[in-house]
Every structure is written in C-alpha cells, then in structure tokens.
Amino acid sequence: MLNAIQERFSQGHRTSRYPAEPPQMPDRLRGLPLLDASRCPEGCQACADACPTDAIALKADDLQLDLGRCLFCTDCMRACPEGAINYSQEYRLATRTREQLVINGKALELAEALDDKTRKLFGRSLKLRQVSASGCNGCEADSNVLGTLVFDLGRFGIQFVASPRHADGLLITGPVAQNMRLALEKTYAAVPAPKLVIAVGSCAIAGGPYIGHSEVNNGADGIVPVDLYIPGCPPHPYTILDGLLRLLGRLEEKR
Amino acid sequence: MSVSTAERRPHALAVPLADVGQVSIDELRTSLVEQVAEGGRVSALFGVPQPSGVRLYAVVVFGHDGTISVQATDVGDRYPSLTPDCPQVHWFEREIAEQWGVVPEGHPWLKPIRFHRSYRPGHDAWNRTVGDTIQPCVTDFFRMEGDEVHEVAVGPVHAGVIEPGHFRFQCHGEHVYHLEISLGYQHRGVERHLVGGPNKRSMHYMETLAGDTSIGHATAYAQNLETLSGAQPSLRAQAIRGIALELERLANHTGDMGALAGDVGFLPTLSFCGRLRGDFLNATAAICGNRFGRSLVQPGGVGFDIEPERSELIRKRLRPALIDVAGAMDVLWASRSSQARFEDTGTVSQETARALGLVGVAARACGIDWDMRHDFPSGIFRFTYVPVSSWHSGDVFARAYVRALEIQRSGVFVMKQLETMPGGALETKVGPLAPESLSVSLIEGWRGEICHVALTDAQGKFAAYKVVDPSFHNWVGLMMALRNQQISDFPLCNKSFNLSYCGHDL
Numbered sequence: 001m002l003n004a005i006q007e008r009f010s011q012g013h014r015t016s017r018y019p020a021e022p023p024q025m026p027d028r029l030r031g032l033p034l035l036d037a038s039r040c041p042e043g044c045q046a047c048a049d050a051c052p053t054d055a056i057a058l059k060a061d062d063l064q065l066d067l068g069r070c071l072f073c074t075d076c077m078r079a080c081p082e083g084a085i086n087y088s089q090e091y092r093l094a095t096r097t098r099e100q101l102v103i104n105g106k107a108l109e110l111a112e113a114l115d116d117k118t119r120k121l122f123g124r125s126l127k128l129r130q131v132s133a134s135g136c137n138g139c140e141a142d143s144n145v146l147g148t149l150v151f152d153l154g155r156f157g158i159q160f161v162a163s164p165r166h167a168d169g170l171l172i173t174g175p176v177a178q179n180m181r182l183a184l185e186k187t188y189a190a191v192p193a194p195k196l197v198i199a200v201g202s203c204a205i206a207g208g209p210y211i212g213h214s215e216v217n218n219g220a221d222g223i224v225p226v227d228l229y230i231p232g233c234p235p236h237p238y239t240i241l242d243g244l245l246r247l248l249g250r251l252e253e254k255r
Numbered sequence: 256m257s258v259s260t261a262e263r264r265p266h267a268l269a270v271p272l273a274d275v276g277q278v279s280i281d282e283l284r285t286s287l288v289e290q291v292a293e294g295g296r297v298s299a300l301f302g303v304p305q306p307s308g309v310r311l312y313a314v315v316v317f318g319h320d321g322t323i324s325v326q327a328t329d330v331g332d333r334y335p336s337l338t339p340d341c342p343q344v345h346w347f348e349r350e351i352a353e354q355w356g357v358v359p360e361g362h363p364w365l366k367p368i369r370f371h372r373s374y375r376p377g378h379d380a381w382n383r384t385v386g387d388t389i390q391p392c393v394t395d396f397f398r399m400e401g402d403e404v405h406e407v408a409v410g411p412v413h414a415g416v417i418e419p420g421h422f423r424f425q426c427h428g429e430h431v432y433h434l435e436i437s438l439g440y441q442h443r444g445v446e447r448h449l450v451g452g453p454n455k456r457s458m459h460y461m462e463t464l465a466g467d468t469s470i471g472h473a474t475a476y477a478q479n480l481e482t483l484s485g486a487q488p489s490l491r492a493q494a495i496r497g498i499a500l501e502l503e504r505l506a507n508h509t510g511d512m513g514a515l516a517g518d519v520g521f522l523p524t525l526s527f528c529g530r531l532r533g534d535f536l537n538a539t540a541a542i543c544g545n546r547f548g549r550s551l552v553q554p555g556g557v558g559f560d561i562e563p564e565r566s567e568l569i570r571k572r573l574r575p576a577l578i579d580v581a582g583a584m585d586v587l588w589a590s591r592s593s594q595a596r597f598e599d600t601g602t603v604s605q606e607t608a609r610a611l612g613l614v615g616v617a618a619r620a621c622g623i624d625w626d627m628r629h630d631f632p633s634g635i636f637r638f639t640y641v642p643v644s645s646w647h648s649g650d651v652f653a654r655a656y657v658r659a660l661e662i663q664r665s666g667v668f669v670m671k672q673l674e675t676m677p678g679g680a681l682e683t684k685v686g687p688l689a690p691e692s693l694s695v696s697l698i699e700g701w702r703g704e705i706c707h708v709a710l711t712d713a714q715g716k717f718a719a720y721k722v723v724d725p726s727f728h729n730w731v732g733l734m735m736a737l738r739n740q741q742i743s744d745f746p747l748c749n750k751s752f753n754l755s756y757c758g759h760d761l
Binding site for chain 2: 003007008010014026028074075087129130131132135137139140141142145148150163175180183203209214216237
C-alpha cells in the first residue's frame with residue numbers, strides 16, 4: 001500500500017494540460033498534408049499512381065487529396081519528384097461532412113459544433129459505445145487511450161460505455177466487413193435517439209487499405225448516418241479528442 | 256530418435272518450387288508426426304489451387320537448430336484429415352476446408368473459421384450453394400446437456416473498446432466446462448488480395464492486418480521480398496527495424512500489464528501502464544511520426560533514420576519510462592491479493608501447449624523456450640542477443656511474468672541499439688522477385704511467432720502469400736485455459752493472452 005503511494009509520488013502528475021495548452025506533437029507527425037500544385041511538372045501523375053487508396057486526383061493544375069481515403073503514409077511523398085506533397089504537424093483534422101475532407105490547398109473546414117438543442121443534450125455528458133467493425137486495433141487502441149490519465153477523457157464528460165442502451169452514440173472504427181454489418185446495424189438500432197455517429201480512421205470513413213474489397217462495405221457511411229469524420233491511419237489521440245470536443249462545442253468556449 | 260525424411264534447410268533462403276519435396280498425403284502424415292516428435296512445430300499448412308485440385312504446403316520449424324522443412328502434397332476435393340495424428344494442424348485444416356472447399360475427412364470438429372465463400376467456385380466443404388447466405392458464427396457449437404447446465408454467449412460486440420468475436424461458454428453456475436471461440440467478423444480478404452502482388456497496397460495490408468503488430472508483419476513481409484530478390488538491407492536499417500520491433504513489444508506488453516492489473520482491480524499499475532504504454536508508442540512516433548510505426552519499414556530497408564540527436568532524444572525519454580515501468584511492476588508483484596488472483600488461474604499445461612503448437616508469450620509461459628529472435632534470428636538479431644524469457648507455471652501469473660521480463664530485456668536492447676547505431680544506407684533497392692520460388696520469413700512479434708510464406712509464379716508475382724499471425728495458433732490456448740475456471744475469470748484469462756481478432760481473421 002505504502003509502496004504504491006510512494007510510486008505514485010515518484011511518477012508524478014501526468015495528465016496533459018490540453019486544451020489549455022496545445023499538445024506536444026512529434027516533429028515527424030504526419031498531420032494535415034500540404035499540397036503545392038504549382039510544383040507539379042506537366043502531366044506528372046507520380047503521386048496519384050503511387051497512392052494505395054487512390055486518394056489523390058490531378059485535374060488541370062489542381063491537386064486534390066481526399067483525407068477520408070488517405071492513409072497518411074509516405075508513398076506519394078516518396079514518389080513525387082518535386083516535393084509537392086508534404087505533411088504538416090497540424091493534428092486538427094475532423095470534419096462534419098464527407099465532402100469537407102477533400103482538400104486542394106484551401107484551408108480545411110474543421111468540424112462545427114452540434115446545433116444548440118443537441119449540444120444542450122450532449123455538450124457536458126456524452127456516452128459513446130465503441131464498435132470495432134473489422135478495425136485493425138490501431139484506431140481502437142488510440143481511442144481507448146483517451147481513457148488513460150494522460151488524456152483523461154472523463155474530465156470532458158465523455159465516456160465509453162459497455163452497452164449501446166447506455167450510449168448517446170457510436171464511435172465506429174474499421175471498414176465494416178460484411179461479417180460485421182448486421183452487428184453494427186443492430187448496435188446502432190439499440191442506441192436510444194437522438195444519437196450521434198463518429199467515424200474514426202480512414203477505414204471507417206472510406207474503407208482504408210481495404211477499399212473496394214467485396215469483403216467490406218468501404219466504411220460506415222451508407223450503413224449509418226455519420227455526424228463526425230476523424231481521418232487518419234490511425235488518427236493521433238489528440239486528433240480524435242479535438243474532433244470530439246469540437247463537435248460538442250467545447251473548444252469554442254475556451255476561445 | 257529416428258530422423259524424418261523431410262529435408263531441413265536454413266531459413267531465409269529462397270527455395271525453387273521444383274525443389275520442394277513432393278509427397279503423398281500418407282507420407283506427409285507420417286512425416287509430420289515424426290517431425291513433431293523430433294521437436295518440430297507446424298508453422299504453416301496451407302493450400303494453393305492447382306489446375307486440378309489443391310496443393311498443400313506444410314512448413315515445419317525446428318527451433319533447436321534453426322532449420323525448417325517444406326513439403327507439398329496434392330489433394331482433390333477430400334483427403335484423410337491429418338488432425339487426428341497431428342493436433343497442431345487442426346485450425347489449419349479448417350482454414351483449408353473453408354478457403355478451398357477441400358474436406359479433411361475425419362477432422363474431429365470441421366467448421367468454418369472465418370465465414371466466407373470458398374475461393375474455388377463450385378467447391379464447398381459444407382456443400383453450401385451460391386444461394387445460401389453465410390452468416391458469421393451461425394454454426395453448431397459444442398454443447399453440454401444436463402440439469403442446470405447453461406450456455407453463455409458473448410459478442411461479437413463486447414463491453415470494452417475491443418475487436419469483435421464470439422465466445423460460447425458451457426457452464427454450470429460459475430463453473431466453465433468448455434469455451435468455444437468463433438471468429439470471422441474481421442475478415443477483410445487480405446490473403447486473397449495479396450495474390451498477384453507485390454503491388455502498392457501489399458505493404459499497407461501488412462501494416463493493418465493486425466494493426467498493433469504493424470512492425471512485426473511489415474518486417475516479415477519485407478524480409479520475404481528481400482530473400483526472393485537477393486536484396487541486403489544495411490545493418491543500420493536492420494537496427495532501426497529491431498528497435499521498432501522491440502518498442503512495439505514494450506508498448507503492447509506494458510499495456511497488457513496495466514490491463515491485467517485492472518482486471519484484478521489493482522489500479523496503480525493500471526494507471527501507470529496506461530501512460531507508459533503511450534511513452535513507448537511516442538518513441539516510435541519520434542522515429543517515424545506514427546505511433547504504430549506505419550511507413551517505417553520499407554522493402555529493402557526503412558523509411559526514416561534515427562540521427563544522433565534523435566537517438567539522444569529518444570533515450571532521454573525512454574530512460575525514465577523504463578524506470579517507471581519497473582516501478583509499476585514492483586508494486587504489482589508486491590500486491591499479494593493481485594498475485595492470488597493471477598496464480599493458478601487459467602493454467603495451460605506444457606503438454607497441451609506442445610500438442611497444440613502454442614507460440615510466443617503463451618508458450619514461454621508454459622516453460623517452452625521458443626523465441627524466433629533466438630531460434631531463427633534475422634536482421635539485427637543475428638548480431639545481438641535478447642535473452643529468452645520463460646516461466647513454467649502456465650497460468651495468468653506466468654503470462655504476466657514473461658511479459659514483465661521481456662519488458663526489461665527489450666528495454667535494455669533498445670537502449671543499447673540506440674547507443675551503438677551501425678552505419679549504412681537506409682534503403683537498398685529491391686529488384687524483381689525470383690520466379691517459381693518459395694520463401695519463409697519468421698519474426699518474433701510481441702504476441703509470438705509471425706510466419707509469412709511467399710510463393711511466386713513464373714513472372715515473379717505472388718502465386719500465394721500465407722500469413723500466420725501468432726493468434727492463429729493461440730486462440731485454442733485460451734479455450735483450454737478456461738476449462739474448469741470460473742466464468743468471472745474470463746476477462747483476466749483473455750487479457751493474459753490478448754490475442755488479435757483481425758490478425759486471425761485477415
């Protein structure tokens with residue numbers, strides 16, 4: 001008992017000061033991609049050809065990238081002869097619509113808060129049922145980690161609960177394999193209305209590396225209505241947390 | 256001891272398919288029984304479609320002398336099952352039946368493992384037709400009959416933030432007589448889509464087929480490409496892969512130790528380890544920008560360097576983390592009530608573990624000192640030595656203790672490698688793959704042995720690519736561990752294995 005208290009003192013207080021202070025991100029973080037179409041040589045398709053999920057489209061001097069499909073890998077960067085694609089350390093990536101995830105040099109329209117009525121319901125207490133619909137345990141792990149003392153999700157009134165009956169919404173990960181479709185539909189039906197759906201990771205948004213496989217449904221869209229998209233493979237825990245707080249209007253209050 | 260007829264070869268060698276020993280199914284049965292008796296373990300058994308019928312390939316590994324044997328046999332739509340004579344292949348034969356519509360006659364429990372259609376149209380092991388719908392885990396389960404005997408069904412959607420699977424317990428009150436595990440909810444068709452590769456998706460399948468083992472599977476895959484193309488990654492690239500592999504082990508083992516402490520209600524270690532796991536993931540992110548090491552391993556080398564300043568920074572962060580993780584373990588071991596819950600819970604005997612061919616932590620916790628880093632060293636592990644950690648008791652305590660030992664030893668390894676980084680280019684070019692060849696790659700992932708087998712066609716493309724995640728061998732270990740336990744100990748036993756659903760379902 002005493003040794004546990006001693007160890008507690010020795011390890012110290014570890015909860016991050018976010019959102020009062022911005023989080024410390026690794027210098028090589030692959031956050032929001034930066035596109036510079038002016039560098040593209042005439043007719044070059046190297047990045048689009050290298051992209052494993054066809055997230056990049058080149059149309060008449062316009063370089064478009066779909067963050068929903070993007071695996072945030074390095075294949076396009078490695079293929080580009082001119083360094084037209086780079087990653088920034090910008091970790092804030094969540095949007096309210098699928099279309100907003102398609103970027104072409106313009107600023108990303110980050111997720112707006114819920115309407116006042118819904119926000120009044122969930123703004124200070126949001127209970128989520130997590131459904132791993134054939135996720136690889138990457139998004140699951142970096143969602144689960146929000147419950148640790150570092151992020152301390154509970155201080156924001158957000159909690160993962162054990163039953164959909166106790167939940168205000170679903171946090172879905174994975175490309176939704178055919179074998180998980182019915183379970184996802186049933187879990188969604190079991191959540192009392194009004195309810196939210198949050199799609200975390202490129203698999204849940206568009207199918208991830210499994211896009212187009214007959215074994216999967218290319219994500220949760222089309223099976224359940226999605227209210228928040230959090231891209232990444234997997235998204236950094238702060239990307240997920242930022243999305244959740246943004247949806248609840250909890251970040252605006254601070255500014 | 257009689258020596259089996261199967262030719263043994265060193266691993267990490269491309270074998271022309273023509274040189275793979277062709278035997279009859281009866282010869283294969285005799286050979287597998289002999290090889291297992293000599294200390295071999297069936298690492299992979301899988302089917303590859305032929306113009307008529309299916310060719311089965313059996314890969315047996317011999318840890319004590321670091322050799323492997325590969326044998327092949329042709330079968331039609333049915334053959335006499337190998338499982339009654341060699342229980343290690345029981346799950347493989349179910350997989351073969353499901354994938355290729357080949358019936359192993361006399362298999363004691365022939366059911367689908369992933370619930371998908373046969374890959375050979377017109378051939379189905381259960382005579383299902385195109386019109387029949389296949390629903391996951393809608394199948395027969397082992398059932399007990401008797402007064403007050405009841406069945407408990409759990410999943411696919413579980414109470415925690417965890418992947419889906421279905422557990423069926425046969426109980427009398429709290430007492431569990433039998434647990435049957437049925438998976439397949441995570442099936443994304445990985446192996447089917449690897450055929451015809453390598454292509455631009457192949458590496459991403461590897462990194463996400465079990466996303467908590469990205470480095471392990473990506474390294475196993477890269478090694479196969481390097482073996483088949485003759486590419487030699489530099490020592491520096493191999494050191495970086497080794498560091499990433501051990502950071503993956505550190506992160507996952509630390510997370511598991513916290514979860515085990517949490518499952519017995521010992522909150523200090525749960526809290527400490529929740530944070531410390533993140534410190535190890537962040538060390539991986541400091542190398543490549545991604546906490547799971549995505550894009551770090553590339554065929555022919557690595558995508559990111561660890562420069563001296565970066566090495567210094569990572570060591571500066573790891574030093575206190577390793578001290579804190581040791582402290583988190585010390586308070587757990589000092590908690591007698593936690594120990595009482597760990598000891599004699601979920602015991603698997605060494606005999607059972609050997610018979611079923613368990614791997615990794617689950618096997619080492621039964622006193623079986625199999626560790627691919629030691630038995631089949633590849634990459635940087637050919638030049639350095641990580642002691643094999645084992646314990647004899649086979650219970651939850653043993654699986655926890657082996658993890659705690661491995662945390663210490665991986666910590667020492669990572670710090671030493673970071674201090675003494677060898678030189679060399681980050682990447683070497685991977686040329687065309689040798690045609691009509693076979694290569695086996697073995698990696699000790701954090702859960703255990705990862706076995707990848709690549710077979711190329713006449714053009715040097717994958718004719719087949721077999722992935723065996725350690726979970727494929729070990730789910731049955733969890734079933735055995737639950738026998739004669741209380742159902743309330745299931746979460747603890749499950750966590751002590753912490754197996755991958757998606758790594759199994761592929």
